[in-house]
Amino acid sequence: ELKVEQNPLFLSMQEGKNYTIYCNYSTTSDRLYWYRQDPGKSLESLFVLLSNGAVKQEGRLMASLDTKARLSTLHITAAVHDLSATYFCAVSRDDKIIFGKGTRLHILP
Amino acid sequence: NAGVMQNPRHLVRRRGQEARLRCSPMKGHSHVYWYRQLPEEGLKFMVYLQKENIIDESGMPKERFSAEFPKEGPSILRIQQVVRGDSAAYFCASSAGRSSYEQYFGPGTRLTVT
Numbered sequence: 001e002l003k004v005e006q007n008p009l010f011l012s013m014q015e016g017k018n019y020t021i022y023c024n025y026s027t028t029s030d031r032l033y034w035y036r037q038d039p040g041k042s043l044e045s046l047f048v049l050l051s052n053g054a055v056k057q058e059g060r061l062m063a064s065l066d067t068k069a070r071l072s073t074l075h076i077t078a079a080v081h082d083l084s085a086t087y088f089c090a091v092s093r094d095d096k097i098i099f100g101k102g103t104r105l106h107i108l109p
Numbered sequence: 110n111a112g113v114m115q116n117p118r119h120l121v122r123r124r125g126q127e128a129r130l131r132c133s134p135m136k137g138h139s140h141v142y143w144y145r146q147l148p149e150e151g152l153k154f155m156v157y158l159q160k161e162n163i164i165d166e167s168g169m170p171k172e173r174f175s176a177e178f179p180k181e182g183p184s185i186l187r188i189q190q191v192v193r194g195d196s197a198a199y200f201c202a203s204s205a206g207r208s209s210y211e212q213y214f215g216p217g218t219r220l221t222v223t
Contacts, residue, residue: 004151042200042216043152088151095165095207096142099151 002027006089006100014108016078021103023072023089032072033090033097034063043088046074079107111136113203113215114183121221128188128195130218134203141184142212143176146198158184191222 003026013019025032031050035043047056049065049072056063060083062075072089084107090099114133122128134141139160144152157165158178169176173191178184188195198219202212 040219043214045211045213048211090151092212095157096154096168097144097152097202097212098154099144101151 002029002091002093002098004089004091004098004100006103008103009101010104010106012106012108013079015080018078019076021074021076021087021089021105023074023100025070025072025089025091025098027070027093028067029091029093029098031092032065033088033092034061034072034074035088035090037086037088037102039086046087076105081107081109083107113201113213115199115201115215115218117218118216119219119221121223122191123223124192125190128191128220128222130186130188130199130201130220132184132186132201132203132215134184134201135213138203138205138213140204140206140210141178142202142204143184143186144200144202146200146217148197152200155186188220191220193222196220196222 005024007022034046036046037043047063052067054065060077065072086102086104088099088102090097113135116131141158143155146152154168156169156176161180173189175187198217200217201215204210204212
């Protein structure tokens with residue numbers, strides 16, 4: 001059974017700091033996703049990672065994928081308050097997407 | 110190009126009533142997926158449908174839940190005799206094809222059972 005584990009589940013950090021969210025998954029998958037969700041809202045797709053060594057960056061967020069270690073990271077650089085949200089890692093296999101529990105990120109001004 | 114549409118956005122039902130949630134996929138998409146999100150949790154896959162066919166319902170509870178995607182009209186997720194534990198956000202996603210195609214998520218329907 002494909003499982004996705006994220007850590008940490010909660011993260012409170014100061015503006016301007018850097019931090020990394022980790023995502024481990026249990027078996028091979030087709031692709032890996034990172035989503036952002038604001039309270040009461042739907043999912044916003046941030047990154048789709050397809051192959052080993054893939055790295056994508058958008059603004060202060062950078063995602064990477066190591067398929068051999070079954071590990072993805074979401075790195076936040078010089079955090080700003082607007083990045084406060086819940087971030088989900090997810091992997092797809094056999095038509096369905098399996099989500100982690102999410103990392104609730106709170107950035108203090 | 111309108112995205113995935115869901116309605117209603119909020120639904121309140123008393124225990125024992127029926128809930129019907131609707132999902133209109135993006136234009137050109139014939140694959141629909143339903144996910145449920147309990148409070149403080151990630152989304153969990155429920156069912157995958159193509160037009161008039163259920164492809165994978167491995168995440169659907171065995172009782173009270175059903176889904177359809179008719180030839181015409183939106184996909185419907187139906188919950189009969191709702192209980193408090195059914196309170197959740199239900200998200201629909203659509204894609205243009207299987208596996209290698211990205212799924213696009215709708216805004217969700219928040220079901221509250223009182």
